[in-house]
Amino acid sequence: MRWLTGLVACLALLLAPLAASAAPAPATASPLEPASMACASAAANGPPCGYIQPFVNIEVADKKPCRKADHSDCMKVPDMGQSVEFKAKFQYYWKLSEDLTYPPDAQQTLADPNTAIPITFSGVASNPKWLTFSVEPKSLAIASADLVNPTNTKLDQSGPNPVLYYWFERDITITLKHSGDPTPAEMDRLAAKGGTSILLVKAKTGANGAYFKEGFGTEDFRFDASSLLAPASSGKTSPSSGLLAGLGVLALAAAARRRA
Secondary structure: OHHHHHHHHHHHHHHHHHHHHHOOOOOOOOOOOOOOHHHHHHHHHOOOOOOEOOEEEEEEOOOOOOOOOOOOOOEEOOOOOOEEEEEEEEEEEEEHHHHOOOOOOHHHHHHOOOOOEEEEEEOOOOOOOOEEEEEEOOEEEEOHHHHOOOOOEEEEOOOOOOEEEEEEEEEEEEEEEEOOOOOHHHHHHHHHOOOEEEEEEEEEEOOEOOOEOOEEEEEEEEEEOHHHOOOOOOOOOOHHHHHHHHHHHHHHHHHHHHHO
């Protein structure tokens, strides 16, 4: 694990100026292992990746997948006017052990140190208009201090080589509501999907300076909405078809009289 200790020292060297301005120094601090020459070079020249491209994810533990054709693994769509609530986690992360990190943009930090990276939630154009959603909190922000806070890290030791992540995670609540009736076009799309309704919630993160790029992630919610489809035909003859049949009989009778 010496490489990990060296990485922590390197990160400390890179972020020390920002950390000092973001929070007061503790009364006592344990000494860090001196940075290696390679780390000092990285600190001078910047991380080799060029920029940080984050991973963005919404994790929902208690929703059903709704992948089977018979809807046996589906949630039922709420009744009209009713809603269903999901506890979820928003996650923003990248591999510190590969990409290191950068301080946030100085001008943006001075403008608003509490919003170094803004986070917003929205839907997508293909979402059904009759099934709406809201997210609480409506938005989030990664502050400058969050980017250098050592508690916002996660060590993955599941593989042969441990991976250290920058890991920003917050609890959110997603509420889906049956708020209207499907249009004829939406009914056609619902029928084409076998009665499965799909709604996507998108999380988008802003860029910061030249080094932290925008990111986005989506989470899908699938429901059995087959109850909204029109019931199957009962087999009764429609009035229009009955009228056509009657006219056909009269036409045949008239033709027979002309031949007599």
